[in-house]
Amino acid sequence: MKKISKISLLVSDLSSAAILRAYLIAAALKTLGLEVEIMGFLFGKNLYRNLPSELNVYHLPGKNFPDFFGEMRKLLPKINGDIIYAIKPQTASFGVALLKKLYSQKPVILDIDDWELSWHGGDDWHYHPTLKQLARELLKSDGALRNPYHPLYVKWMEGLVSRADAVTVHTTFLQQRFGGTFVPNGKDICLFDPAQYEPESSRIRYGLSEYRILMFPGAPRPYKGLEDVLIALDKINQPDLKLVIVGGSPYDDYDQQLQQQWGRWIIKLPKYPADIMPDLVAAAHIVVVPQRDTLETRAQFPLKLTDGMAMAKPVLSTRVGDIPKILGNTGYLVEPACPEQIAEQIQSIFQDLESANQLALKARERCVEHYSIEAMASTLKSIISRL
Incomplete structure (x- = not known):
């Protein structure tokens, strides 16, 4: 060296x-x-x-x-x-x-x-x-x-x-x-440190305090599976559940298509600088990374996974590529393109959110050890x- x-x-x-x-x-x-x-x-x-x-x-x-x-x-x-x-x-x-x-x-x-x-x-x-x-x-x-x-x-x-x-x-x-x-x-685990943020204050700051928040802190694309989460929200049909999409798509009008069909479930937030992202993720109850199984996704490491893990948030994702390996036993996994399983997991997490948050603390530990x-x-x- x-x-x-x-x-x-x-x-x-x-x-x-x-x-x-x-x-x-x-x-x-x-x-x-x-x-x-x-x-x-x-x-x-x-x-x-x-x-x-x-x-x-x-x-x-x-x-x-x-x-x-x-x-x-x-x-x-x-x-x-x-x-x-x-x-x-x-x-x-x-x-x-x-x-x-x-x-x-x-x-x-x-x-x-x-x-x-x-x-x-x-x-x-x-x-x-x-x-x-x-x-x-x-x-x-x-x-x-x-x-x-x-x-x-x-x-x-x-x-x-x-x-x-x-x-x-x-x-x-x-x-x-x-x-x-x-x-x-x-992940910058000093910046993404849940001890520095108070979730309810973050929700108030971004106008989210009235809702239970599923957050996708990235750009929507069809292979990222957001449609599956929105179909799941249709099935659950509880108006206080919202999918928060941060930043929107810089590639095309796909996020507008989602808004047109499922706008009642979507809250769209603008792009923020990278150093603001931990405060945004702090506002989430669950971070969702519902990747579909495609040639592209099998090769990917979704940064949104470690956003949620580092901030000690329950992470709901799919069995695609390395995602099960990354999460270990510290998150919630469903089959790709399966809205029914997503709906079941969302309801299960909110039924015992305290246990889910305890598991999320282990996800933070895993992120510090392997993905920092x-x-x-x-x-x-x-x-x-x-x-």
């Missing part, structure tokens, strides 16, 4: 949620006394909003090929860490890192926190264009292959995973597929020492 003083974290798109994983890794590295720089490309209009205020990043505009090569040339000399840590096997992060390694000989760590090809059909995706299609997609100004995020480039990057000097992953699914060291998402920033740092220290 004495030979390593600075880590360069490369993020493929600083306007996306990919930067959240980079921030957690940066926080863990800083506890080891290392200097960290976060850099990359901005393919959206602004930096991803849900970030701690102290996070400083260096960014260049994200562009399509061939202009993207010019931006890469500008970024390469700015990367001056002793180790290059690429977030996601994308051209704009891992591809840049491998180019820097070619002439600097600096070691590269690749972090894989999602199966990128799962968004395109996984192993069933293939690219077999006709010669005419290939020419059109390469040469036209809006051709598909000019996009650095085209699945063909993702597939190429996944084929180069072995070129990394070390690989970190955060779920069993990803470890089985790509190898590497298991580094699950850590400090736990991440311990594993990263051993990886960096080997390099």
